[in-house]
Amino acid sequence: MKASEIRELLKLLDQPDIISFAGGIxxxxxxxxxxxxxATNAALxxxxxxxxxxxxxxxxxxxxxxxxxxxxxxxxxVACTIDNILITNGSQQALDFLAKVMIxxxxxxxxxxxxxxxxxxxxxxxxPRYDTLKIDGGNATPASYAxxxxxAGGRVKFAYxxxxxANPSGETMDVAARDKLIDLAEDLDAAIIxxxxxxxxxxxxxxxxxxxxxDIARHGHIDATRTIYCGTFSKTLAPGYRVGWVCAAAPIIQxxxxxxxxSDLHSSTINQMIMHGIAEAAYDTQxxxxxxLYKGRRxxxxxxLAREMPAGxxxxxxxxxxxxxxxxxxxxxxxxxxxxxIAEERVAFVPGAAFYATETRKNTLRLNFSSPTIxxxxxxxxxxxxxxxxx
Amino acid sequence: MKASEIRELLKLLDQPDIISFAGGIxxxxxxxxxxxxxATNAALxxxxxxxxxxxxxxxxxxxxxxxxxxxxxxxxxVACTIDNILITNGSQQALDFLAKVMIxxxxxxxxxxxxxxxxxxxxxxxxPRYDTLKIDGGNATPASYAxxxxxAGGRVKFAYxxxxxANPSGETMDVAARDKLIDLAEDLDAAIIxxxxxxxxxxxxxxxxxxxxxDIARHGHIDATRTIYCGTFSKTLAPGYRVGWVCAAAPIIQxxxxxxxxSDLHSSTINQMIMHGIAEAAYDTQxxxxxxLYKGRRxxxxxxLAREMPAGxxxxxxxxxxxxxxxxxxxxxxxxxxxxxIAEERVAFVPGAAFYATETRKNTLRLNFSSPTIxxxxxxxxxxxxxxxxx
Numbered sequence: 001m002k003a004s005e006i007r008e009l010l011k012l013l014d015q016p017d018i019i020s021f022a023g024g025i026x027x028x029x030x031x032x033x034x035x036x037x038x039a040t041n042a043a044l045x046x047x048x049x050x051x052x053x054x055x056x057x058x059x060x061x062x063x064x065x066x067x068x069x070x071x072x073x074x075x076x077x078v079a080c081t082i083d084n085i086l087i088t089n090g091s092q093q094a095l096d097f098l099a100k101v102m103i104x105x106x107x108x109x110x111x112x113x114x115x116x117x118x119x120x121x122x123x124x125x126x127x128p129r130y131d132t133l134k135i136d137g138g139n140a141t142p143a144s145y146a147x148x149x150x151x152a153g154g155r156v157k158f159a160y161x162x163x164x165x166a167n168p169s170g171e172t173m174d175v176a177a178r179d180k181l182i183d184l185a186e187d188l189d190a191a192i193i194x195x196x197x198x199x200x201x202x203x204x205x206x207x208x209x210x211x212x213x214x215d216i217a218r219h220g221h222i223d224a225t226r227t228i229y230c231g232t233f234s235k236t237l238a239p240g241y242r243v244g245w246v247c248a249a250a251p252i253i254q255x256x257x258x259x260x261x262x263s264d265l266h267s268s269t270i271n272q273m274i275m276h277g278i279a280e281a282a283y284d285t286q287x288x289x290x291x292x293l294y295k296g297r298r299x300x301x302x303x304x305l306a307r308e309m310p311a312g313x314x315x316x317x318x319x320x321x322x323x324x325x326x327x328x329x330x331x332x333x334x335x336x337x338x339x340x341x342i343a344e345e346r347v348a349f350v351p352g353a354a355f356y357a358t359e360t361r362k363n364t365l366r367l368n369f370s371s372p373t374i375x376x377x378x379x380x381x382x383x384x385x386x387x388x389x390x391x
Numbered sequence: 392m393k394a395s396e397i398r399e400l401l402k403l404l405d406q407p408d409i410i411s412f413a414g415g416i417x418x419x420x421x422x423x424x425x426x427x428x429x430a431t432n433a434a435l436x437x438x439x440x441x442x443x444x445x446x447x448x449x450x451x452x453x454x455x456x457x458x459x460x461x462x463x464x465x466x467x468x469v470a471c472t473i474d475n476i477l478i479t480n481g482s483q484q485a486l487d488f489l490a491k492v493m494i495x496x497x498x499x500x501x502x503x504x505x506x507x508x509x510x511x512x513x514x515x516x517x518x519p520r521y522d523t524l525k526i527d528g529g530n531a532t533p534a535s536y537a538x539x540x541x542x543a544g545g546r547v548k549f550a551y552x553x554x555x556x557a558n559p560s561g562e563t564m565d566v567a568a569r570d571k572l573i574d575l576a577e578d579l580d581a582a583i584i585x586x587x588x589x590x591x592x593x594x595x596x597x598x599x600x601x602x603x604x605x606d607i608a609r610h611g612h613i614d615a616t617r618t619i620y621c622g623t624f625s626k627t628l629a630p631g632y633r634v635g636w637v638c639a640a641a642p643i644i645q646x647x648x649x650x651x652x653x654s655d656l657h658s659s660t661i662n663q664m665i666m667h668g669i670a671e672a673a674y675d676t677q678x679x680x681x682x683x684l685y686k687g688r689r690x691x692x693x694x695x696l697a698r699e700m701p702a703g704x705x706x707x708x709x710x711x712x713x714x715x716x717x718x719x720x721x722x723x724x725x726x727x728x729x730x731x732x733i734a735e736e737r738v739a740f741v742p743g744a745a746f747y748a749t750e751t752r753k754n755t756l757r758l759n760f761s762s763p764t765i766x767x768x769x770x771x772x773x774x775x776x777x778x779x780x781x782x
Contacts, residue, residue, distance in 0.1 A: 028442035033435055036445065040431050044424055051419035054427065054629035089480065089655035096654045100516065121653040125491065238445035240660035262512040263487045264480035268659055269631035 019380035039277025061087025062272035077213035095122035107154035114355030130357035142187035165321025168366035198321035203295035308385035410771035430668025452478025453663035468604035498545035505746030521748035533578035556712025589712035594686035699776035
């Protein structure tokens with residue numbers, strides 16, 4: 001299934017009788033509208049601030065927001081300054097910039113199977129070769145990765161991971177896997193792109209150290225690390241402002257600032273000021289509210305799957321995030337299931353094939369639990385399970 | 392002078408005793424703060440609208456804004472629909488996307504000498520070869536451009552122009568030059584990138600037809616044209632929201648939508664809603680106010696140059712926009728003049744050398760008249776002229 005087909009599919013979300021597990025977007029009931037109004041008023045009611053808010057600004061990003069983010073990164077075990085922070089238009093733009101800086105046609109990007117579709121879309125424009133990153137080690141060695149990359153006419157430039165509650169798998173890398181990934185990247189002299197879109201949305205269990213913090217622990221200082229942390233407010237506060245960030249070694253940030261300047265000069269000045277205001281006023285309460293809402297929906301989804309699905313269907317048990325990944329019996333193609341699910345059961349999801357860079361497993365699908373309500377989840381999974389039994 | 396040095400220079404603008412002609416930014420006294428407040432309230436006070444404003448949205452851009460722009464383009468002689476419009480983060484992002492889509496390393500981009508520095512920064516990431524576009528014809532032929540491009544290992548992919556009150560030259564292409572450019576592009580089977588950042592800021596004289604409208608007149612329909620119009624609200628309403636657009640043949644827009652999606656998903660939803668509200672409420676009055684303010688400053692600048700500058704100094708007489716281009720006697724280097732102007736006279740400007748893609752004319756400089764006040768213009772030019780007389 002192509003991106004264009006998924007786009008067509010997403011249009012179905014507007015049909016009120018479709019129960020959709022296809023999205024990947026926050027529940028808008030969580031949006032911090034009052035904090036947004038207050039922050040906007042603060043930016044526009046003072047003439048000097050308004051003159052700044054509506055004007056061009058520096059490519060690095062609004063200093064008070066970068067200061068807030070640097071302190072936030074400190075709470076995640078990443079000692080850094082504003083010189084380690086670049087503001088981007090969501091983390092999607094960071095992925096685009098990183099591929100632009102690192103990938104020449106024929107270079108290799110290591111990605112998991114499955115991986116985030118939007119990352120593949122960002123990387124594809126720079127014509128990488130993909131190789132499969134095995135989070136649990138598997139049997140690939142640094143030498144085997146390097147040799148395959150060389151044979152393809154380039155080298156391994158980075159490994160891309162979503163370490164917490166990944167999109168689409170819902171899975172989390174344990175500390176050993178994170179450490180092994182740093183070993184691999186060091187052996188390959190490659191970067192690690194750590195996409196933390198869902199990291200804040202942990203419903204249970206201990207938070208794990210970020211890969212960047214483990215890299216700092218090895219090398220003593222962020223400026224000696226190879227891990228590039230991509231953060232975003234899209235899943236915790238609101239995606240409509242398009243504010244995310246990169247946190248990395250200062251020399252990497254300096255390169256990315258030039259890319260940012262060439263690409264769109266800077267992220268919206270007023271949006272950065274507003275996001276700073278919202279973060280100051282409401283970050284923790286927003287995150288708590290999101291976790292409470294999504295945990296209830298995840299619990300309902302896992303319970304419904306256990307109750308309804310026939311033998312031979314398996315799924316992940318995410319400790320957070322927005323997604324559960326389902327593996328069907330080999331004979332069921334997720335795309336065919338989707339066509340029938342919409343026609344016969346008025347249920348939608350994203351077939352899994354789109355999330356693979358190389359070899360595809362068609363008997364997979366992604367279920368989102370941030371958008372459907374608990375009654376919709378229960379009805380939708382019962383209907384989907386009934387259809388699977390008929391196939 | 393490198394971009395990094397110009398950035399250092401721009402930091403001087405914060406020093407209150409410097410009279411700066413170095414900027415290229417709107418006067419913040421013009422910003423539509425009340426309209427921005429009203430549009431923000433409209434977006435956030437209705438819960439359904441707020442849920443839309445703070446959410447993800449489609450890559451093409453907010454439909455009511457694209458509808459407003461399509462009607463605006465109609466007033467500029469460009470019959471089009473929303474399928475011909477993509478919203479970008481200012482026109483800078485459009486330049487980046489167009490180079491990404493069209494340029495492979497070694498392909499040729501035709502640019503004027505001088506040309507917009509930000510365009511060169513956007514294009515450089517894709518490693519074009521540059522050749523000089525002679526607006527007035529000159530002695531280059533389509534065959535000579537094509538042969539030189541082929542010898543460099545690619546072909547001419549586009550010609551980039553700022554047809555009205557160009558940055559940095561202040562010059563405007565007449566209708567004959569616009570028609571000749573279409574001829575050339577057709578001979579070369581190349582695109583035309585029409586950057587109209589300053590088009591709305593005409594102080595006097597008749598508005599000239601856009602290149603896109605001339606292209607439509609030849610071919611009967613926008614979808615049969617090769618001209619890609621890049622528009623922005625940055626100079627007419629406010630740059631801080633980062634909202635611009637591309638207007639072009641639908642097949643070109645469809646390609647760019649995929650680039651937009653891969654690059655940053657979409658421009659800020661709420662900013663597009665706010666910009667639509669401001670444009671509906673205040674576009675014409677904002678443009679009139681900007682023209683009145685900047686015309687007064689341009690008049691003061693041209694009068695001061697005529698009054699103060701010694702023989703051997705020449706400058707353009709722009710009918711609009713933000714910039715006057717000055718050519719010094721051959722023995723004066725603009726960068727050396729800048730260093731002395733700051734040290735001895737507390738006056739800043741941008742040396743001209745940065746604006747050349749290929750052969751550089753160092754005895755040039757760009758003067759901005761949108762930021763300094765009339766008394767600053769009069770004092771600043773008198774000081775600069777006194778320094779030039781000493782060199």
